[in-house]
Amino acid sequence: MRGIMRIRLGGGRFRATATAAGASGAAPNKSELGKQPFMAQFGQGSVEPPSNSAPAMLDPRHSERLLKKVSMLMHEAVHMRNSSLPNATLRQLREDYLMLNMDYRQRALIVLGTQFGVDRKRLKGLMQHYMTLNSVGNTEETIEDKTSDSGIDAAHYRTERDLRAALVPLSSRLFEQMNGQVGGLKFLVDLRADLKTALLKNNLASLRALDSDLQGLFATWLSPACLELHRITWNDAACLLEKIVTYEAVHPITNLYDLKRRLGTGRRCFGYFHPAMPGEPLVFIEVALTKGIEGSAQKVLFGEPPCDEAVADCALFYSITSTQPGLKGIELGNFLIKRVVHLLRQEMPEVQNFVTLSPIPGFMHWLLAKLATQCHVQKSGDKSANSKLSEKLLFPEEEVKLEACRDEGNSKGPVEFMYDVLSSAEHEWASSEKLLEALRPPLLRLCARYILQEKKRGAALDPVTNFHVRNGASVEQLNWMGDTSSKGLAASAGLMVNYRYRH
Template structure:
């Protein structure tokens, strides 16, 4: 995998070299953007793109908002779209279709493409979108601009371009630093804590990388190889636990999955990552028969509070039942599960397998779910079927034990359950 990554990185590393230092162009960024879209020369276009990216990086928030509003104005001409579509409907020729496609694509998409020609620009554009998301608010023009970024990123970061790499204690320090920084589920408190998650024989970590951003993980998953299905994240991460040979494990536990790039929000990698890692582990370790998560339930206490439930005084058994009821019955207005982690794993084809009380006794775990956690089971032969069922019906597939727990609780979901 490392060799493949190096080869792809070489392909993506476009060696544009300028003679001498960058010559600054004093024109406003809006003018530079229009000039870049209209430029015909490769060298002049690269110089313009480099200038725009360099200038944008130095802007304050007000300047960035002004830039985004300027390029959001590089929009489609609705009349041209209507005219070319009508022409194509009357005479569906190749030329007519090309004219319609050109009219239907806003010039700002071509601007983003041309900015991406500069070496290192892909990462800069991901950071640019992160700033756009941070500053957009409810502005409809800026939201439309974000859709253009998403449209392009969905192609640039599709699964065919991604490289799966194992992360180990021997990985480059700059990558390990980022794993610590980007861990979003269970904070990594120190280098010793990181070592406990990477170095023992029964621990694994995998990340997706893009060849244009070879030192920036896009998403990573941490895996524990264990016997049986775990019910405590503190036990998985305990300092004094004894490692065992990976060959003795019968279960792979995905206990943390973290998206690393804010600018790639809503560009889905997790589905491919978990399935690829599960398939690779199954091939390497034939003794692995079960693939589960040990997942947080981040919306639980919020939802229970909205229902008027005094979850703070619940016993362990009551908390398990409340969590099961929530996972199976709490919905947003479109019928999908209220819990975002549930939507993710069920959408990937997993099922709700088991619920545990006192499974995350950290302050964060207590605050978001009263300490409860859930195992989502990835039954590899049934993942595709489960995915289709959930996608078409929004039905939550769960084990008999979880259904029994959920059935022991009677609550009426709040009419004010928010849309997600």
């Protein structure tokens, strides 16, 4: 499901094949041929296929039978809840589910969502009972001297407890039983990834409810106290290191040698693991030890170790990746950053600055929309609907500089010209001294506005900004040409930002 590579010895040489991203397909599939030599060198015969990957093809009649069996096993599992758990039944259920392809899995999930909900008749009966209880205005009483008890009070508490129990869907009981089993948590995390895929195709209320129930359960099961912090080094198992290569989402890792550099002198990599999912990093963070606050991703990624570790005064968090699509919405990165800050502070008291080097993934999208709107407003004249949208994006001196960059015969306005330049797929502007000089002031200014002022439902519009600011970090500085990769130019005109953690 996450496109982890499977290497098979075939015809006297290694062949790399990516597993069909059967289940979720949310993480990037990176089975470039470039990785082959390193795999071969490590003599690694095979990497475990991801547990939820569906078998390539199953006879439809067989699938129908399996689906019926899965449905029957679910009913059985749920109704056995008061006695000792039928472990074999649960295991069988998991195995059968994994045999289904995505279409049948989706149908199994719909059965789970629609037939394993709440007993609404019982719930309404309890509600009717609750409504008949006379409410006692207990906030008005002198509670501190309360040493006796009224029957009404007791009935309230009791009925609330019964209501709470009645509101637990049968599916959650099944999930709880599964979580008690070896491998159960990983199965459920992958099941939620399937659910996310199913929701894209079929946005049913029952599936949404199932998704939100699972999220709630994960939030309690994955309490930070249970997560184990592990420093990932070149001494770790190759199958773990390979996962890091595959999962890394911020600055893609080319191959194991590329990873080796990120684990060497002046670098750190830490992962959070859960005891119920051994060998599976739930989230990991990469750190460079630097002198001063570094603003260029390329220097951090490809430069020599930035400085002697002994003189480093800054821990630069340049990548944080969540690996499980099924754990979307569970805050793990937050705790990981804080715990790593705490650890590094103890280990290296001379390191005073804990800052990120972060992408600004939504900046160009926002900026191009802004520029396009202004082009449109200017073209369609001064209608009142437009005047509300009209705003000055550029200062006069910025407009002058931009106009001076136009080719002869190009009479487009500065806003439209900026739009054209920035939206070009080849990013030619990034290699033109003149354009760079003209674009730098407005891009920095507008990016600062984007990060600091643009909101969506009260939260920062940029998802990365929102993540760090909500975690308590502050915006430290913007970096011009911080990421000159084509991904960086496309997403944020090459800008990067440092957020500072102070805990």
